[in-house]
Every structure is written in structure tokens, then in C-alpha cells.
Amino acid sequence: MINQALAALPLFLAVLPLAYAQQDDAIPDLPRIVQSQSAGGSWQGDQAVGAVGVTSLQLLSMIGDGSGRAAGPWKDSVGKAARWLLAQQDPETGCIGVFDVASLRNEKELLDHAWATYAISELIFVERESAWEEGEAARGLAVRALLGAQREDGGFGTARATGWAAIALVSARESGAPVDSVELIAARYALQRMVSLEGDPAHLDGGKVALRCLVGFMVQGPTAAQSMDEPAITAMAKLMDVPDLWDALDPESRLLITFAAYQCGGEIWKKANVGIKTSVLPRQVLKGELRGSFLPERGFGEARATAFGVMTLSAYFRYARIVGLR
Template sequence: MGKRILLLAFMVFPIFLPAVTRADVIHLNDGQRHEGEIIEQNEKEVVLKTKYGTLAIPREDIKSIELTPTSKGGETPKKSGAEEFFTTADCEKAKTFLNDYAVMDELQDKAVFLAAWKEKYRGRTVRIEGKVISIDSRAVKVDTDEGLKTLTTLTVQVMYFDGELLKFEVKWRSAPEGLMKGVKVLLRASFADTDEPKTDCMNRFLASVEFVEVMFDVESGDVSAEYTAAFKKKIARLIKDGEVTPGTEVAVIAGLKWLARHQDKKEGNWDVDDYQKNCKGPGSPCSHMNYGQVPAGTFDAGVSGLALLAFLGHGQTHRVGKYKKTVDRGLKYLIKQQDRTTGRIGNTTGESWIYSHTLATTALCEAYSATRDATLRAPAQKAVDYIMQAQNPGYAWKYEPRDGKNDTSITGWMIQALAAARKAGLTIHKDSFDGAVAWIDRVTRVSDGKTGYMRPGDNGAKLAGRPPDTYKAMPTMTAVAILTRLNCGQKSSNKKILQGVKLLMAKVPDWNKPKCDKLNFYYWYYGTYAMRRVGGADWKTWNAAMKKALLKNQRAGRICQDGSWDPIGEWSVVGGRIYSTAINVLTLEAYYRCDKAKE
């Protein structure tokens, strides 16, 4: 009799028999799902009426939608057997259902259960989420058409079914990227496609479990909250000490807002030459400047890395912070741009494509360092490995891996990436730092400490296609050299560093309107980080000039450009407004991105 009451409960409660409720189901990117009736939808959001009330869900948060045949949503109903997300509660219901059927003996009861089996479970493939709690890796040999091959068998234990331990084995030629203890994984499992569920149907369900992918998330070891808390504590101290002023923070926050608004929400990148598609409101679209010349369209990965560094520098990660979705989308974009075999990131079109790789690598390393998200470790390490493999033996880098050529500019960015990798605890080679110093020494003029781009004391690279005197020559490579030396372990009291400081102090930041021929955001960025690390009275002088140049010339007002910097000056024609805004935000973040030398 008790079983009959249970059967009536199954027939009455709509949560068990979806054929009665005919609920629409919205699956979110974070794994959650909402059931109800879609009553309205547009380009921006979907409105779902649930038993708890009405929800307006942004389109960008939705992974997929399942609609019943009578839904108002206007989309195609789900097909039979389509993969759906199964929660822990769903798994518990399935186990209870099959256990009840196993001890049932009355035909009438069985008929009702078989109807439910056919409607809800039979032949259904579902996706479930688990957390890896241990990995047992061992090599096994398998016979293939190519002969004997050694594969890796990973025994992944996942805590599921209300604390029970689900254990399964999957074989790979190599372990999936980011698979380690504490990582969330997405699994797939199937119910048997039979007319009648057997007593061992649940065991067969468990045996069918297979690995789908490592989720872009991790529970164990996540330090995002600690990272953000440490940032807030640090910035509070800097404000108290007067180093960070309300003006600089307002500028940084406005710059981040502009960058967030102009991210491509679908792809996750910052589109260097087509960011205007994200412009809205008064003053839109934002001007390209530079006489209307469109920025280069092949540096999206690099400039996206630069933008991500600006967010990471302000305590934002893909796990914590106001802009966590912005950072999350950006990181996913960079990983998608990575060649799984070589580890290279970004478009290789054009001569200087490798800038994109090094900036993207730095962003991945900093994100991993800030969060310890295991899914970032493998992509970051592969990108770092590519940098080390691309280095010329005994020296530095140029635009192509190990081509025997070197230049100071790309070397500076490479060393910043390796320094970020070192801080993150990734594998690096000390020889890489030694080679960079050897190169910097080679192109630094002995008489005054001026560092050249490819030759001792030269005036650096100039963008082709415009008069060489368009912008005044700045000691940019000297600034790069100072920061590179410091990142490689040399002390600020080093003679060559002190010589370089004198050259920088003769060319402090100056937004000299109307000519604007002294503008060089690249130089200001490197100079600011170098001078802060050196400290002293020279830093105070440089800092005052830098703030005057940037704070007074940031776009403001209720216009689309609000928070950005116009892409004028040396190199802005390449990276456009995204580049100019991201690098200037980073410059203003130097107070908390690097520590000032002790007085």
C-alpha cells in the first residue's frame, strides 16, 4: 500500500513528470538552470515566469534554452534524447525511482512506472557536474593500427550522489588541460534505452559516465577572494599614505568602465579596429583619431591581454569583482586563440605578431597567480614555454622564434611575461633572464647609459608611412631596459640603471598641446614602472608630470568616449583607443601593481 501512495505522489507532483508541467528550462553559463514559462524575450533578455516569481535573465548569461511544444518562446522544442544538465537532486530522484522499481511486484504499479521511465529517463543522455578529489595516473599500452601506443589512464573520483563516491576511468594520450585535484569537470552519462529498466540500471548509468571537459572554474585552492581582499587593503594603505589620490582612482575606474563597455560580449575580445560596434549613446561612435586611420586589425589577442591586465591590476578576476564576467570572457577568448600544440596565442599575420602572444601570456599568468584556477595553469605554462623556446640562445627575442635577431622592445614584454610566470610559480628558466640582460648590455651605450632598439644608443623604431619627425624621439628603450634589468634581478643602484634614470628625467611625460608631438604612452608606461621601482625624488617628479599629462586629458562627460584616452601619439595608430585606454589605465595602476623602492 505504501508503494501505491508513493506512485500517486509521482503522478501528482509535476516536478517529476515534465510531460504534465511542460516547463521551459533555461540553462545558465554558470551551471544553474531555471524552470518555468517563457512569457517574453528580446535581444537583451528572456523573461521567465516561475512558481517563485518572474525572472528577467540577460541573454549573455544564457547557455541554452529548452522549450516545450506549447512555449511562447518561438524556438524549436528540444529533441528526444537531447543532453540536459542534471543536478544532484535530479540524480537522487533517478536513483530513488529505479530503486523503487526494483522491489515492485504489482503489475498496475509497474505500468505507471514504465510510463514515467519512458517519458523521463529511457535513453536519455545527461550532463552532470563533479569535482575531482583525486587522480591516479598510470601508463598502459594499447594496440592500435599504428602499433603499440602508451596512453594515460586517469582514475578520476568525483563526489556525487549525496556524498557517495563515483569512480570512473577514462584513457587519454595525455591528461586534459587543467585536470587536477579540486577542479570542476563536466561529465556525460546515459540511461539504458530499454523498454524496462533492469535492477542494475543505476549501475549501468554510473558505468556510462565519461569525461566531457574541464570546466572554467575551480573550487579547491581558489584564492580570488584573498587576492581581492589584499588589493583593497593595499589600496587603502596607499590612499592613507597619499600615494594614490582620488583623482588617479577616478581615472582608473572610468577607464575600466569604458573598456568593459567596449568589449565584444559574444567573443570576449577587445576588437582593435571594430570596437565602434559597441559604442552607444551621445558622441558615438568613438573616433579612431589619427586622421581617421583605422587601427591594425591583427592585434586583438595582444590588446585584449593588455585590457585584461588593467582589470587584474585593479583587483578584478574572473571569480571576484564587479567585472568578473568581463574578465571571464576575456580569458576564455585568449585560451581559444591558443594553438594547443605550440602554445602560441594570437594571429600570426604581420611582422610583429609576437607582441600579441607575450601580452596574452602575461594576462594568463597574472590571472592564474591571482586565483590559482587550475584551468588556467596549463594554457599559461604552454604560452610561457613558447616564449622560452622562441628566445635566441644566449640573447633575447625578435619577431620570429630563434631567428638570430633581437630587439629591446619585444624583449621587455617577454621579460614581463616571464616575471609574471615566476610570481605565479610556473616553470621558467633562469637562462631566459640572463640572456635578456646580456642583450640589454650589448645595446646600452657606455658613455651615457642610453639603450637602443637594435644597436647601442639608436633612437628606436619608428612607424613606417609617416615623416620621421612626426613625434619627438624619447628614451623609450632606455625605460624598457631599466624595467627589464629590475625584473631580471638587478638592483636599482646599478650604474647603468642610474645612468638611464638621468635620461628619463630629461624627458618626463608632457601632453604638449597643440602639437602633441611628445606623446608616447608606451614610453610613459615603461618609464612610470621603472621610476616607481627606483623611487626617490626623481620618482616624485616623474609621478607629478605623469599625473598631470594623463588626468587632464582623459575623456569625460556623458559621452561614449567617457573614461578613454584619445589614440594619438606614437604607436596609438596601431592599437587604437583600446590600446591607449588600457595602457594608460595600467600606468595609473603602477602604485599598486609594483612596489616603490624603499626610501
Template sequence: MRRQDSTAVRLLLFILALLPSVSCLGQTFEGNEVSRDVREMMDRGLSFLVRTQSDSGDWNDGGEPGAGTTALGLLSLLSSGEDPNFGKYHIAVGKAVRNILATQDSESGYMGSSMYHHGFALLALAEAYGSVDENQLWQGASQADRTGIGQALELGVRCAITSQKNNTRGGWRYSPGAKDADTSVSGAVLMGLLAARNAGIEVPDEAINRVIDYFIGMTSDDGAVAYAGGLDGFGESISRSAITCLVFSISRRKDLPQYQATEKYVRNHLSQRSGWMEYARYYQAQALFQADTAAWGEWNQGLIRTLQRQQNDDGSFRGDLGTANSTSLSLLALAVNYRLLPIYER
């Protein structure tokens, strides 16, 4: 009996050692300690998103509603570390996933009102794919009303590739039929494609290489990145340089001189103001984390202090992109601390 008791105690201690640790300073995720300040901001922000989500699963409290806005909210919920099927946000997760799927055109695969929305919707569905239990997602719905996430991703990828084939620049702009492109929309769609590929959806190398060539052509020697057209009209470039640095990283093209240039630009312009600060921080956080975790860690401490000052009593963040988008983008900049979304992995 004593031997059995001793074995049981050792087994219990082994199991406890595998569980995530919690301390007075922070909670550990994937070997990374997340500070209490970050967890409290995330909890308050996510509670705001849950309270303001519509019954149909979207957010419409300022800014431009649609699949992209819903996708950013969904990404925020998925980044929290809560179980998407049984955790405290699982109802909101299910509503958001079903809403995005409902926006998709069953023939073209197009989601939302622009390729911007489409790109973020691809990204969110790719991050949900494999983690969201689809039997639970469609519980009580008839078979005819169900849409598989994988099926939607494949159709959405096909839509993006068809749009790119008709584009003379090799990227995307707001309309799927556009002949020109810009680095902001192209970044959103490319991140969606890269996430879909990471999730196991077939994405042709040719499509990735073509848009990477577009970003190469839009990058100057000093790492500033143009918005549209050719190498002119740079102006403030922190958002675009961060987007470009990130897509080079995620597509594993750090060998490019343009990657080195954009990485240097991002490092040297971390305090540069942007007309869309929440949007800029969203990409800055990811680009810097992919480039240098030590540099990201130092910048991240400043980000935490800034967002602590800016978060409202109700948990939201206000900005020119609307409350829902500004809140989601701010939370996603913080979510790099958790490192749970597959697209955030190094």
C-alpha cells in the same frame, strides 16, 4: 552578559581595523593611499573598456586587435582592486581570460599574431593565475572545452623559450622563428616570463640570463638603449631605456652597471617626448617606481595632471596605438598607485 558584550565590541573593532580605510582624500590599498583623482580616472577608463569589450572578450576599436590588446585590457581590470571573481568587473575579466586562452595554439603554445602579443598575453595570464577562480571561469562549460591557466602558461613559456633558442641574439622579434631581435619585443616577452616565474611556473635561469645579456649588449654607457642590431641608431630612447631599466629591476640585476646607466637615463629624460607616449609612460611608471619611489611620486603627480587633461568624456584615451591600447596603457601607468598587480611589487 556585560563581559560577553565587551568582548564582542573589541572583536568588532579589531575586524574594522583590518579593513581598508576610506577617506575623503583617497582610498588605501596595501598601506598606500590612492587619491580620488586617480580612482575617478581609473573608474571612468575601466567603464569604457567594459562597455567596448566584445562578447567574445577582446577589443577591436582601432589599433591592432589580438591577444596582446586583450591582455592589456585584462591587466587594467585586474589592477583596479576589485575582486576578479565577484567584483563589478568580474564578467569582463572572465571574458578576457577565456579569449586569451582561446587564441593559444594547442601544440606550439603561441598566442596572438606576434611575439609582442605573446609576451603581453603571458604577463596577463600570470597576473590572473591564482586570483581568478577557474571553476567559476568555466562554469557551464564541458571539461573538454576548459583550458587551465597554469597549463596555458607552461605551454606559453615553452613557446617563448623554443623561439629564443632559435634566435642568434638571445631575444625575440615579431615572428617566433626570427633570427634577430629588438629590445621592445624582447622586453615584452621577458616581462611575461618573469611574471610567469613569479607565479610559480618553471622558467630556466639560462633563458633569463641569455636575454639579460642581450639587453646588456644593447645598452650604451650613457643609458641609451638601441632598438635592434647593435649599438647604433639610438635616437629617442626613453621607451627602450625604461624597458631595459625595468627588466634589470624585476630580474634582480640592479648590480649591473647597465642598470645604473639606464636608471640615470630615465631620471634625466622624464620629459622626453616619444612617438608612442602611452607606451613610454607605461614603462616609465614601472621603471621609476622600481628605482626610486620618491622620484616616482613626484613624476606621478605630473602624470596624473597630464592624463586628467587627456582623458575623454567617455573615459577613453586616444593615441596612435588605437583607443583600446591607449586607454589600457594609460590606466596601467596610473595603476602603479594601487600597487596591486604582483609584477608592480617592489
């Protein structure tokens, strides 16, 4: 599934140039989603996430299919989405979708900005053999704004915001942006304080547990005490035994648990793989005008549900595990 050479690539950035047509279970194209992209390059937001956030998530899902701005099955859509995102950035503050860093103290605006930073960073990495000066400049400004929103305790307000901000910053760093490990480690510790692992696994917030586990893999300090978050890995193992776990999750939590379980490997990944095949795959529409899409659920509009669903399925071939973990 992932060869030895790819195991050395950065987490979240080991993108393989494979189309969904090469996967037995996943749909090869997303005609409905492509058609719903505006002429300007964006996708409409839903009741919880704005156009910047949804467009960023759609861009991430298409990058995972091997598309960049100049190559791949969705190059035109990727190019339009990337141009639209850069146009939403304030040239002074670097904020994407809002005008000032103070606005990033709100979870909704912070997530939009973090997802946009993440998408731009991944696109830069995918296109690393050809310079994208506008994207690199935008990434630098976006990282500065994101770090400006980091609070004194190292977090970004909420566990969800802190986890996604950390993911975006790691992605930016691996694509070439200067991000200090001090800020990342502070975010990791803040997330650990925010996410409790105590109590009945059935009553834990699976998405937050997965975020904590995932950031523990991605942000490791130089000492043994700062290595992987073993309590979170243990909690992930317990989550996998919760009856009907996958049907009770929302699309975002399914994605996060999939990514975290893939990094954990072993029995955790084996059990997660069963959940993905029995609960996630059947949610993708296989025929008709909605072919390739995931239907709205739990407050997630079609575009956002589809982006998270496609990224969940892409975990099989998109990302490398951190070296030494199997």
C-alpha cells in the same frame, strides 16, 4: 601607499583589491571600454596591434583594478577575456594568436603572445587561492612557446620584444611556472646590448631606456656584477630632466617610464609623479559617453591607449617595490 608587507610581494604581481573609485584622480569605471568588448570577450585590434594584444592589455588593466574571474567590478569582462585568450592558443605549439613558434620571430606576433602570457600569469597569481587548471596549463604552454622564440643572443629580436618577453617570463615564474634564471639573465644582457644609453638624454628612446631599467630590477643575478642596471638608473634620472618629456611620449612609453621610475624611487619617482599628474591624468576623458577612456594618439587606438593609460595610473597602488629600494 605600499605597506611593508606588500614590499615583499613579487614585482608586477602585488595587486591590491582597490577600485578606482578610491583614488582621488582616477576614474572609477570604464563603461566605454566594457561596452566595446565583443560578445566573445575580445577587443578589436588597431593598426599596430592585433586583437590578442589589445585584449591582453585590457585584461591587465582590469586585473589592476582588483578584478578576477569571480570577484571585482569587472569580473564578467575579465572572465570573458580570459576564456577568449585561452581559445586563441594552439594546443600543440602553445602559441597564442598564431600557430607556430617561427611566427613569434616577428615583433607584432611576439608582443601579442608576450602580453597574453603576462595577462594569464597575473590572473593566475591574483586567483592563487582558487585553482584555475585551464589557465595554468595555458601558461605552461605559452611559456614554452615564448622560450622557444628566444634567440641565441638571449634576445627576442628587438629591444621592445625582448623587454616585454622578459616581463612576461618573470610574471609567469612568480605565478608558479618553472622559468630558469639562465634564460632571464640572457634576455637582460641582450636588452642591455640593444639599448644604448649614450648621447643627449633628449635624443634617447625613453620607452626602451625604461624597459632596460625595469628588466634590470626584475632580473637580478646572484652576484654583485649581475645586480641592478645602474647605468640605466642614471639614464632614467637624466630623462626626468628632459623638457616636455611626457608630452613627447606615446602611451606605452609613459607606462614603462612610470613603472621604471616607481622602482627607482627617490627623486626619479618624485619627478615622474609630476609628469604623470600634469600629462597623463588630463588625457583621461572625465565626462560623457567616453568617460574613463583615453583618446587615440600616435597610432594607438582607443582601447590600447586606455589600457596603457589605466595601467600607468594604477602604478600608485598596484605594484610593490623590490625589497630594499626606496
